[in-house]
Amino acid sequence: MEHDNLETQNLPRVANELLILGSLADRKMHGYEIALELEEQSSGLFRFQYGTLYPILHRLEKAGFIKGRWVKEGAKRKRKYYTLTARGREYARGQLEAWDEFAERFTAMTRGLRP
Amino acid sequence: MNRFAHVLRRIDARLDLPQPARGRIMLEIAADVEDLFAVYRERGLGEEEALGRVEEKFTVSEEAIAELVAIHQPAYRRFTDSLSAQARTRFERVLLALLLLSMLGVGGPLLARAEMIRQASDFIWPVVGIGAATGLLVLMKLYQLFVKKDHRTRRLRSGLSLLLLGAGGSLLVAGFGFAVGLHQALQKIVLDTEGLWLYVVRWLLTSAPVMLLGLLTAMAAALFWLMLTHTVERIEQMEVESLLS
Secondary structure, three states: OOOOOOOHHHHHHHHHHHHHHHHOOOOOEOHHHHHHHHHHHOOOOOOOOHHHHHHHHHHHHHOOOEEEEEEEEOOOEEEEEEEEOHHHHHHHHHHHHHHHHHHHHHHHHOHHHOO | OOOOHHHHHHHHHHOOOOOOHHHHHHHHHHHHHHHHHHHHHHOOOOHHHHHHHHHHHOOOOHHHHHHHHHHOOOHHHHHHHHHHHHOOOHHHHHHHHHHHHHHHHHHHHHHHOHHHHHHOOOOHHHHHHHHHHHHHHHHHHHHHHHHOOOOOHHHHOOOHHHHHHHHHHHHHHHHHHHHHHHHHHHHHHHHOHHHHHHHHHHHHHHHHHHHHHHHHHHHHHHHHHHHHHHHHHHHHHHHHHHHHO
């Protein structure tokens, strides 16, 4: 099966995108919730600076991979929720396949270095 | 006073973006900042510690700001923003209104005559339709903004670009009708050169009301677009200012 190319120089970006898309796979979330959950579920391994989170979220939203929705809470408060779109799910699947293949090849090519 | 006003102000000052993108980003960050603070407090952190942690988390780098700006500044927004910025001065708005009024003064009485409408080509009806739809949209926006005072972020600008579309559409249809009328007149003139003036006059009589109505619709739609855009920008600015105060 054909899959999207994973460019090595874009690895951190793609990894961040996939982590965010993954956390939205089952439920809608606010931006801070995504970062908090990623940090806690990975026991601090995936720690997001919130400032870097918003450009990624907004880029994914613009690409149609996630959908942001404003909801009024209380008299004046407005909150933004994000949900994963069908297009985003499809994109994530393609990237994950590329990611798996990358990991497989990387492991194979660095086998000689392992003890 | 918002306890995170200084954090938000630091971000806002560097976000070189037009409204509504800037206001929306700030609203989103402001709500997240407060919620994260509440989460830390619920987990037993003292107020000072929670404040410190939130502040540390929401340090936004120059790269992140540049990326946000790049994401939210599409070419068409730059274009429409420059238009509304040009039109922000009272002088320009007044000038456009005067132009519209003078056209209404000349064209209105002409169009009000049933004879003129009867003589007009069939292209007048789509222009009337676009004019009516645009007028309805203007009334709905006025009701939303001034009567119902519905200032929800995602609805504030909804429909504004349709006004521009209405202005462009009415001009396009009227211009097309004008060209089609000319083409038909020329075809007849080729077959019957003696009737030249008759066909030219008939073309002018059928096309002029369409063109006049198209122009009036376009100018009125543009004027309302400018006024409503200015109002919406003022509302968005007030929201951001109240957030930062």
